[in-house]
Amino acid sequence: MPNRRAVTGRSREPRRRFAQELRQLRSSHKVTLRQLSDRLGWDYSLFAKMEKGETLGGPEVVEALDAFYGTPGLLLALWELALSDKTQFKEQYRRYMQLESEAVSLWHYAVSVLPGLLQTREYARELLSLGGLIGTELEAQIEARLSRRTILDDPDAPPFRAILSEAVLRSPMADAMGWQAQLSHLLEFEPQGNVTIQVLPFSAGLYRLVSTDIWFLRLPQGATIAYAENAARGELIEHSATVESLQRS
Known part of the structure; x- marks a missing residue:
């Protein structure tokens, strides 16, 4: 009779x-988040969010954790599985939607399609x-x-800045009248003081x-x-250093 796998x-x-x-690894090594931060150089808040499942972090921090805990390749393999799990896209997007409703300012860089906040029904x-x-x-x-x-319609609406790649405006809808209506809709935002639309x-x-x-x-x-999204996946990014790097892009 084959041995039964232990239930973890x-x-x-x-x-x-x-x-x-x-x-589990941090607990077994008896280190605090701040001690982990001191040893590895990343802010302790990043490790806290990774342990809560709020962010996955990047490959560099995961490899550093593997080295620190003496688990060569284990965490990186789990990270890659988590990263490729398509069910996480919806979960992270739902969290983004919640944060969007609470934001005091928003800006969006769009590479291929119009931001959802500016889209017509058609x-x-x-x-x-x-x-x-x-x-x-x-x-x-x-x-x-x-x-x-x-x-965007609320009297106390937050400022919203949209930067559109020229490709967005060079990619019309199949419905010519619908596309004309969409372009006219964009012009309606011009007198709305909290919305700024720019074209790169x-x-x-x-x-x-x-491509992002x-x-x-x-x-x-x-x-x-x-929140970064391409054709393959989307990811919510809360690590301040990574966000600042993206803002400089």
Whole structure:
């Protein structure tokens, strides 16, 4: 009779398993978050958020943790599994939506499509349809996207700055009338003092965020967080040094 595998009680969900392993290793090594920060050089708040599953951190910090704990490759392997887990996209995006509603200022750099806060119903419908959504699921996603625009209509609406790659305006909808309506909708924001729309022309040349959409939110307590998204995945970024680096891009 084959030996039965021991039950560890640890999560099979990659992101939670990664966070659990981080907590267990730090506990077994009897070090505090601040001591870990002193040893490895990253702010202790980053390690706290990694252990809570709020962020995955980057490969450099994960490799440093592997070296510190004497677990060569273990944490990096768990990190890669968590990073590739597509179910985490929705979880992080939901958290981003919550933070967006609380933000005191927002700005968005868009590389290929208009920011959701600036989209018309027709634009949102065509865009979401391209992702394969149909029927009631499509309608629900459209309503969810349009409901976000209310944060710009409030009398105390936060300032919102959108920087659009020229490619965004060079990629029209299939519906010509719908595209005209979308462009007219953008012009309606001109007299709205809290909304600024700028265009980065092709003539600006190459730049670091050439393939990444990114949002920056300034929260009431003063911290700034980022949400980066490309064709493969999205990631909520709360580590201050990483956010500052992206802002300089």
